[in-house]
Amino acid sequence: MTPASLLTTLREWAESGWLRRLDAAFAGFLYELVPDAVPELLMAGALVAHMEGRGHACLLLDELLGDPDALLGWPAEAQTALQAAMASLHTDPGAWTETLQASPLVGTGDAPSSAPLVLHEGRLYLRRYWDYERRVATQVLARGATPLPVDTIAVRRQLDLLFPAAGDASTLDWQKAACGLALRGRFSIITGGPGTGKTYTAARLLALLFAMDASPDRLRVMLAAPTGKAAARLKQSIDAALDALNAQVGDRLPLDELASHIQPARTLHSLLGARPDTRRFRFDAAHPLEVDVLIVDEASMIHLEMMAALLEALPPTARVVFLGDKDQLASVEAGAVLGDLCRDAEAGRYRPETLAYLEAVTGQRVPDAFAGDGPPLAQQTVMLRESRRFGGPIGQLAVAVNQGNATSAVRLLHGDQSAALAWLDAPLPADVIALALRGRDGALGGFGGYLKALHVRPAPGDAQTHADWVLTVLQAFERFRLLCAVRQGEWGAEGLNAAIERAMVAEGSLVKRGAWYEGRPVMVTRNDAAVGVFNGDIGITLPPATPGAPLRAYFLDGNTARSVGVSRLASVETAFAMTVHKSQGSEFDHTVLVLPRDAGRVLTRELVYTGITRARSAFTLVTPRAPAFAEALAQRTRRASGLLSLLR
Numbered sequence: 001m002t003p004a005s006l007l008t009t010l011r012e013w014a015e016s017g018w019l020r021r022l023d024a025a026f027a028g029f030l031y032e033l034v035p036d037a038v039p040e041l042l043m044a045g046a047l048v049a050h051m052e053g054r055g056h057a058c059l060l061l062d063e064l065l066g067d068p069d070a071l072l073g074w075p076a077e078a079q080t081a082l083q084a085a086m087a088s089l090h091t092d093p094g095a096w097t098e099t100l101q102a103s104p105l106v107g108t109g110d111a112p113s114s115a116p117l118v119l120h121e122g123r124l125y126l127r128r129y130w131d132y133e134r135r136v137a138t139q140v141l142a143r144g145a146t147p148l149p150v151d152t153i154a155v156r157r158q159l160d161l162l163f164p165a166a167g168d169a170s171t172l173d174w175q176k177a178a179c180g181l182a183l184r185g186r187f188s189i190i191t192g193g194p195g196t197g198k199t200y201t202a203a204r205l206l207a208l209l210f211a212m213d214a215s216p217d218r219l220r221v222m223l224a225a226p227t228g229k230a231a232a233r234l235k236q237s238i239d240a241a242l243d244a245l246n247a248q249v250g251d252r253l254p255l256d257e258l259a260s261h262i263q264p265a266r267t268l269h270s271l272l273g274a275r276p277d278t279r280r281f282r283f284d285a286a287h288p289l290e291v292d293v294l295i296v297d298e299a300s301m302i303h304l305e306m307m308a309a310l311l312e313a314l315p316p317t318a319r320v321v322f323l324g325d326k327d328q329l330a331s332v333e334a335g336a337v338l339g340d341l342c343r344d345a346e347a348g349r350y351r352p353e354t355l356a357y358l359e360a361v362t363g364q365r366v367p368d369a370f371a372g373d374g375p376p377l378a379q380q381t382v383m384l385r386e387s388r389r390f391g392g393p394i395g396q397l398a399v400a401v402n403q404g405n406a407t408s409a410v411r412l413l414h415g416d417q418s419a420a421l422a423w424l425d426a427p428l429p430a431d432v433i434a435l436a437l438r439g440r441d442g443a444l445g446g447f448g449g450y451l452k453a454l455h456v457r458p459a460p461g462d463a464q465t466h467a468d469w470v471l472t473v474l475q476a477f478e479r480f481r482l483l484c485a486v487r488q489g490e491w492g493a494e495g496l497n498a499a500i501e502r503a504m505v506a507e508g509s510l511v512k513r514g515a516w517y518e519g520r521p522v523m524v525t526r527n528d529a530a531v532g533v534f535n536g537d538i539g540i541t542l543p544p545a546t547p548g549a550p551l552r553a554y555f556l557d558g559n560t561a562r563s564v565g566v567s568r569l570a571s572v573e574t575a576f577a578m579t580v581h582k583s584q585g586s587e588f589d590h591t592v593l594v595l596p597r598d599a600g601r602v603l604t605r606e607l608v609y610t611g612i613t614r615a616r617s618a619f620t621l622v623t624p625r626a627p628a629f630a631e632a633l634a635q636r637t638r639r640a641s642g643l644l645s646l647l648r
């Protein structure tokens, strides 16, 4: 196959929807740069771009040549076309590697180069992603290189105070261990499922750092998370945990002062100083953040590019602690950074030196099963294993789903007597709409509470009454949500949003005269630093206090609301229903997960797990085709990345 005919084939694949137009265009761009580029290079270029669009940081050549069907998961017709095209190219991985390496368009990654592609240990990258991975790995390695000196006797005293032993004093308290490990590292991770006490532990870690610091009055503490909502939740949880701790041990630790050192929680974009029209941030390696301790929540949502920018913006002396659930869906953007970094979290793999340190500072023995010879990062990672909030049916369901145990999960969904869980066979989207409008027996209602709050609008004029009403409406909206596996189609977020709007208009709960109407919930889909809104922010369209003034979108910001004129919101979508991806970092009292008839490779175990763990007190699974649930549980998200190999 000639390069020109391969490019035609790639364009045809894009026309058929197997590749993105961008992927085929990228191969065309490579050909323009080097007209004698071989077809292997053009094919690899289109496919590495395609894989990036699907969240992979790189393309594994072995997998492409060994089992392209499994790698790409294309429809049968596309697979046949791919096989035919691949048959005309080299079949041997060694020959592919040599061919690619010979091209001026492919760098090795070891030497500085501006080649658009990088081939490193059998992984082909778009240069940008190679760069992100390398920068993240460099930072993680530098920050984890040597443990910081610790006065183990003093730490033991503080930890005993912060974690008074309950029950068997010799049983390891992982929360206590997590504080001990984070204390001696500049980079640490505390992972665990929902309600395992990640923020509870982080609050105690702050108290410990404060107690152990030589000049605590100068300690600068920052809190951040990928979304505004997650940031606000983090601050609330840390404040609540510190208040409770104060009541417990306030006479022996200066916790009041600590609270005054914690700055308001920020989104990562705002922390780093996002600027309009550029990917560069105000804070970077040359202009580092002024921080000593940074706690970052919902770390599973951090994508590679953001992680690289964040770590580089931290001064070398700062301490960063990531909190997150490694089993949740990774970010929409390429990379699965937390999942990669937590590869050893389950097993522990603590070295003898780490085990001895943990025993010295906790007074407890780490069970032998967690001993090993893990890399430095594993020595700074702790997985919390006991859920404190999710012991009930929702927690049991989350565990069954995480283990891929469909039989047990289905039994729980069908047989729950407490009504926290339910399975609804919904042959038609109208069944979902009925559930959204009226809720279900035993669970909290659907959008009824929200519509009710919306309609008790105060008389115009009084700013305070108006502000109270806005808050009530925003909080009511947070109680219920439809989560979809996909965006498009009648079972996707777009289809269900349109259907809900129609149903609400038909029953007279909404008056819709144009795209913007009173009561329209919207989700921001693009960061806009100039307006101060970020991807994933959820707002409600409401009239302002001044009579006759144009509609504004109100966003919950902790316990207050801020507003933006709707004409300034360029990229938003209606948000009665949203994708599971976009729901990360949020929780709703009653969460409904809608699985479509067939969603192919997007329907995964991580997606179902993430949906379930958004539910605070009730969860309903809805699907028109029952087997879709078990099929989803059988499918894992696997993202190609070289981060672990760079961390070796």
Ligand SMILES: Nc1ncnc2c1ncn2[C@@H]1O[C@H](COP(=O)(O)OP(=O)(O)OP(=O)(O)O)[C@@H](O)[C@H]1O
Binding pocket: 175, 192, 193, 194, 195, 196, 197, 198, 199, 200, 201, 237, 388, 389
């Ligand atoms: N060791 C503990 N003793 C008593 N209560 C605890 C303990 N650990 C956590 N909790 C309580 O369990 C609840 C959940 O804890 P926390 O919010 O810290 O969990 P999380 O892992 O951060 O949850 P999420 O995944 O929702 O962010 C809180 O009410 C917290 O006070």
